[in-house]
Amino acid sequence: MALRVALGLPKWTPNIVLMKIAGQEVLSEKIKRLAAQFLIRQLANGVHSPIYDQNCKPSIKLIKRDEVMLANLVTELDTSTDHIIAFPDTLISRSNFCEIFLSNFSFQNKAHPAFLIKDLFEEVVYKEIQDYHIIATDASKSHSFTSIAGISNLQSFVYRIHPINSIFTAEALAICQALDELSVIDKNLLLLTDSYSVLQALKCLTIKSPKVIHRLAGKILVRKNFHQKISLVWTPGHSLIHWNEKADLRAKTVTESHPLLEWIAYEDIISRYQTISLQNTNHSFQNSKYQESIGDIPAMLALTPWLKNRREDIIIARLLTRMIITPALLHRFGLYNNPRCQICNRDNNIEHIILFCSKYSNHRSILCAKLNFDLQLCSSLKVFFFKTSFQISGILGFFFNL
Numbered sequence: 001m002a003l004r005v006a007l008g009l010p011k012w013t014p015n016i017v018l019m020k021i022a023g024q025e026v027l028s029e030k031i032k033r034l035a036a037q038f039l040i041r042q043l044a045n046g047v048h049s050p051i052y053d054q055n056c057k058p059s060i061k062l063i064k065r066d067e068v069m070l071a072n073l074v075t076e077l078d079t080s081t082d083h084i085i086a087f088p089d090t091l092i093s094r095s096n097f098c099e100i101f102l103s104n105f106s107f108q109n110k111a112h113p114a115f116l117i118k119d120l121f122e123e124v125v126y127k128e129i130q131d132y133h134i135i136a137t138d139a140s141k142s143h144s145f146t147s148i149a150g151i152s153n154l155q156s157f158v159y160r161i162h163p164i165n166s167i168f169t170a171e172a173l174a175i176c177q178a179l180d181e182l183s184v185i186d187k188n189l190l191l192l193t194d195s196y197s198v199l200q201a202l203k204c205l206t207i208k209s210p211k212v213i214h215r216l217a218g219k220i221l222v223r224k225n226f227h228q229k230i231s232l233v234w235t236p237g238h239s240l241i242h243w244n245e246k247a248d249l250r251a252k253t254v255t256e257s258h259p260l261l262e263w264i265a266y267e268d269i270i271s272r273y274q275t276i277s278l279q280n281t282n283h284s285f286q287n288s289k290y291q292e293s294i295g296d297i298p299a300m301l302a303l304t305p306w307l308k309n310r311r312e313d314i315i316i317a318r319l320l321t322r323m324i325i326t327p328a329l330l331h332r333f334g335l336y337n338n339p340r341c342q343i344c345n346r347d348n349n350i351e352h353i354i355l356f357c358s359k360y361s362n363h364r365s366i367l368c369a370k371l372n373f374d375l376q377l378c379s380s381l382k383v384f385f386f387k388t389s390f391q392i393s394g395i396l397g398f399f400f401n402l
């Protein structure tokens with residue numbers, strides 16, 4: 001009901017069509033999804049969640065239904081609750097716990113050609129940061145694997161990680177793993193990554209930052225307790241800096257035989273659920289009779305940049321769902337006695353008005369000129385929208401001129 005009001009669609013708009021144009025999930029599915037999200041978020045909040053104790057065991061008893069749902073979710077994801085990346089036990093408040101370089105150095109400029117970035121990088125390493133232990137990390141996501149890799153001049157690692165993880169999570173996990181595996185005790189560490197967004201997130205750490213960033217901050221703090229200085233440096237991707245090239249190559253050449261790190265980010269689970277939920281809306285529309293008769297409909301939100309006001313919103317929403325008031329539509333619901341066009345003696349529906357009715361031939365030629373498109377090529381509104389890729393500004397003009 002709220003969606004109908006918001007979109008200005010009449011009450012007889014079919015639910016499936018309404019959900020599709022609103023880009024919304026079926027409500028019962030949404031409620032289930034939000035409940036699942038809540039439980040998984042509590043897991044990710046770890047010891048800071050009111051419903052889990054120190055050992056991540058529920059400190060309150062979940063009702064049977066929730067318990068089963070949570071168990072099913074975790075099984076579906078092919079993981080276990082212990083592998084969801086949680087807040088570290090001690091939360092780090094934002095402070096200068098490490099140095100993060102995003103744009104301080106001359107080589108940190110994507111506009112430079114690759115060979116120049118490489119030369120400038122080598123110059124900086126030679127002049128300013130020679131006494132650091134250098135580590136480079138990278139992540140890769142392909143059709144078959146999501147992987148992370150790290151190298152130093154002493155060691156390296158490659159792991160597969162859970163495919164649900166985003167590239168952002170993977171890049172952050174790679175740095176976490178490098179701190180664990182590739183650090184040397186008596187030297188300061190210089191970590192190279194091509195993930196600007198991870199470093200940016202770390203720099204702006206707040207309680208709302210992704211859990212994996214908190215995890216990374218926690219790992220850095222541990223090193224700091226060993227009196228090691230840690231610097232994180234952004235390097236432009238694919239810039240021939242040999243450290244990054246090597247890490248990149250290692251991450252990409254991952255195979256089934258590489259060990260699996262089972263960490264999984266709560267944020268990525270959630271965004272996956274949202275995607276699946278919207279896909280369900282799309283599928284039920286595609287499998288309905290409406291897809292056949294009215295063709296695909298974009299979500300209203302995707303069109304709003306081209307719409308100026310609520311009046312336009314409503315016209316377009318009604319037009320796309322074929323719910324614009326016409327004699328034929330009113331007749332269908334018993335509200336009008338003559339469904340036929342008095343001039344052409346055809347069904348007086350919106351398709352007839354826009355594409356065929358002789359009464360509107362002048363309006364139609366204006367529309368053709370505006371769209372630079374021949375309406376006679378269209379046998380139906382479905383074809384019209386498809387061929388003009390939903391160019392709605394022209395069609396709005398048609399209505400305002402009527």
Ligand SMILES: [Zn+2]
Pocket residue numbers: 341342343344345346352356357358359
């Ligand atoms: Zn007519």
